[in-house]
Amino acid sequence: MEKQPRLLASQLLLKNSLFEVSLNRVLLTWKEIATKKKRVSGGIHHPFKVGFCFPKFLRRDKGESGTSHGVSVSEILAVRELDVDSETKDDGRWQKMPQKSTEAYPYAFTVSYVERAWQHRWRCSDVTFHCLEGALCQQWVQTIREQLTALTSRPKHLLVYINPYGGKQQGERIYEQKVAPLFTLASISTHVIVTEHANHARDHLRTEAELKKYDGVVCVGGDGMFSEMVHGLVSRTQRDNGVDQNSPEEKLVPCTLRIGIIPAGSTDCICYATVGINDPVTSALHIIVGDAQPMDVCSVHHNNTFLRYSVSLLGYGFYGDVLADSERKRWMGPARYDFSGFKTFLTHHYYEGTVSFLPATDILGTPRDKTRCRAGYHQPLFLLPEYKGGWRVIRGKFLAINAASMSCACPRSPKGLSPAAHLADGTTDLILVRKCSRFNFLRHLLRHTSKYDQFDMNFVEVHRVRRFRFTPRYCQSDSELDLRENGKRLFSQICRDHPACSCSPAYSSWNCDGEILPHAAIEVGCVTTPYNLLCKYTVHSESI
Numbered sequence: 001m002e003k004q005p006r007l008l009a010s011q012l013l014l015k016n017s018l019f020e021v022s023l024n025r026v027l028l029t030w031k032e033i034a035t036k037k038k039r040v041s042g043g044i045h046h047p048f049k050v051g052f053c054f055p056k057f058l059r060r061d062k063g064e065s066g067t068s069h070g071v072s073v074s075e076i077l078a079v080r081e082l083d084v085d086s087e088t089k090d091d092g093r094w095q096k097m098p099q100k101s102t103e104a105y106p107y108a109f110t111v112s113y114v115e116r117a118w119q120h121r122w123r124c125s126d127v128t129f130h131c132l133e134g135a136l137c138q139q140w141v142q143t144i145r146e147q148l149t150a151l152t153s154r155p156k157h158l159l160v161y162i163n164p165y166g167g168k169q170q171g172e173r174i175y176e177q178k179v180a181p182l183f184t185l186a187s188i189s190t191h192v193i194v195t196e197h198a199n200h201a202r203d204h205l206r207t208e209a210e211l212k213k214y215d216g217v218v219c220v221g222g223d224g225m226f227s228e229m230v231h232g233l234v235s236r237t238q239r240d241n242g243v244d245q246n247s248p249e250e251k252l253v254p255c256t257l258r259i260g261i262i263p264a265g266s267t268d269c270i271c272y273a274t275v276g277i278n279d280p281v282t283s284a285l286h287i288i289v290g291d292a293q294p295m296d297v298c299s300v301h302h303n304n305t306f307l308r309y310s311v312s313l314l315g316y317g318f319y320g321d322v323l324a325d326s327e328r329k330r331w332m333g334p335a336r337y338d339f340s341g342f343k344t345f346l347t348h349h350y351y352e353g354t355v356s357f358l359p360a361t362d363i364l365g366t367p368r369d370k371t372r373c374r375a376g377y378h379q380p381l382f383l384l385p386e387y388k389g390g391w392r393v394i395r396g397k398f399l400a401i402n403a404a405s406m407s408c409a410c411p412r413s414p415k416g417l418s419p420a421a422h423l424a425d426g427t428t429d430l431i432l433v434r435k436c437s438r439f440n441f442l443r444h445l446l447r448h449t450s451k452y453d454q455f456d457m458n459f460v461e462v463h464r465v466r467r468f469r470f471t472p473r474y475c476q477s478d479s480e481l482d483l484r485e486n487g488k489r490l491f492s493q494i495c496r497d498h499p500a501c502s503c504s505p506a507y508s509s510w511n512c513d514g515e516i517l518p519h520a521a522i523e524v525g526c527v528t529t530p531y532n533l534l535c536k537y538t539v540h541s542e543s544i
């Protein structure tokens with residue numbers, strides 16, 4: 001790394017030991033000075049620990065002259081002067097100043113910074129330096145503040161929507177206790193709206209919200225709330241720019257506001273897939289330091305009519321059926337997903353239809369990037385591939401058709417549905433799981449939680465695509481249907497209404513980021529360039 005000129009360097013006291021403290025535009029470092037000779041008289045030495053340190057951002061080395069620490073300026077949250085004359089109450093925490101150091105070094109300032117803990121978890125840590133002179137203390141505070149002000153990617157004004165009924169209905173408490181104090185510490189002003197009904201946030205963003213006043217919008221809730229934000233913001237941007245959302249061919253105009261998620265839902269898959277952990281404090285800290293991650297948005301259409309946007313999973317068959325069944329069992333709480341998953345697995349319905357897709361041939365990488373050997377290519381058993389220009393057409397019987405625009409990792413499946421899916425390359429990974437035995441389907445599902453490749457099975461194939469269409473068999477041409485098929489369709493509906501029946505119904509439904517779509521036949525377009533400015537304040541922590 002290029003050596004940065006020093007902005008400030010002083011000998012300051014920290015927990016009764018003298019440290020050489022230094023600041024440049026990139027790093028704040030403090031290194032203990034030979035402890036035996038220079039320890040301040042009367043002080044009791046406590047070995048100072050900054051907690052868990054990671055090589056890139058926060059280092060702690062033990063050199064000849066003592067321990068050294070460093071924190072990236074981009075991860076400093078705030079700096080403030082301390083009143084050392086009395087016990088100070090700052091940021092809700094009492095700090096007792098050691099008597100001897102208070103006498104010798106009567107001025108002090110505290111730096112709050114991001115501490116990287118375990119498994120992608122971030123925490124807010126404080127370090128307090130004591131100075132001999134008030135002017136020096138002020139100079140440190142001012143210089144660090146100037147560096148923070150120069151960080152232009154940090155938000156200053158945020159619009160926050162809280163879903164009080166998401167997950168365990170803890171959204172308001174999580175925000176007030178864990179997130180709001182951090183925003184205050186980082187001098188971020190907020191306008192908070194507690195939603196009063198479903199789609200409140202979406203409609204407010206689409207119509208009333210004065211978006212120019214904010215640097216970003218934050219939702220406190222689950223994937224459903226995040227989806228509301230995406231719909232509100234993307235729709236508003238398209239309308240303001242005269243884009244016809246109903247046309248699958250239209251390019252979406254990127255939106256300049258970023259979206260942040262504070263996880264407070266039941267599954268919080270989008271947060272997990274992008275941050276690596278569902279933790280409100282970690283997400284709040286990513287928001288504060290201005291982390292941004294572009295991501296793809298797919299628009300879903302039926303007969304040239306816009307249905308919804310999708311940013312994570314579009315699933316027909318298995319995942320559609322699990323969602324449809326679990327919606328009927330909301331009274332069971334989060335346990336409904338396990339129940340419906342198990343039930344859907346046992347019913348083992350497959351669906352006939354045609355999948356057409358436009359492969360993404362002009363990009364680097366494939367959905368199976370992590371698979372070292374590609375020798376396991378299998379000829380589809382039940383499918384008839386055709387080529388129409390750039391489009392591929394596949395007919396068959398499918399247990400599941402999934403389009404993953406991100407890894408879709410969640411705590412239960414840490415590598416996700418498509419571990420190598422990219423967040424912002426204008427593509428989605430289309431996973432086709434053809435009809436197979438229950439045993440094989442179970443093996444496929446279990447591989448999502450193990451080190452084995454879930455795509456390396458002869459009834460599974462995966463394609464990285466720019467667009468795709470699905471037409472269920474009985475929709476293809478109504479005139480083709482004979483009386484027997486009409487009877488079958490009617491019968492299927494009866495079967496659907498009676499879950500005990502094990503006949504295969506003709507249609508499943510699409511699970512679009514956790515919402516049910518009413519149509520089986522859809523056309524999906526993934527924006528051809530990354531939706532650059534629709535970013536989350538998060539980093540993709542999967543090492544793809």
Ligand SMILES: Nc1ncnc2c1ncn2[C@@H]1O[C@H](COP(=O)(O)OP(=O)(O)OP(=O)(O)O)[C@@H](O)[C@H]1O
Nearest residue numbers: 166167195196197221222223224225265266267268
């Ligand atoms: N005040 C409200 N009253 C009722 N429903 C609401 C309200 N605010 C938002 N909603 C709706 O609640 C639905 C579920 O919310 P959310 O996604 O936050 O939690 P969840 O479903 O428990 O979590 P996840 O989606 O991660 O499984 C959303 O689709 C949203 O539209």
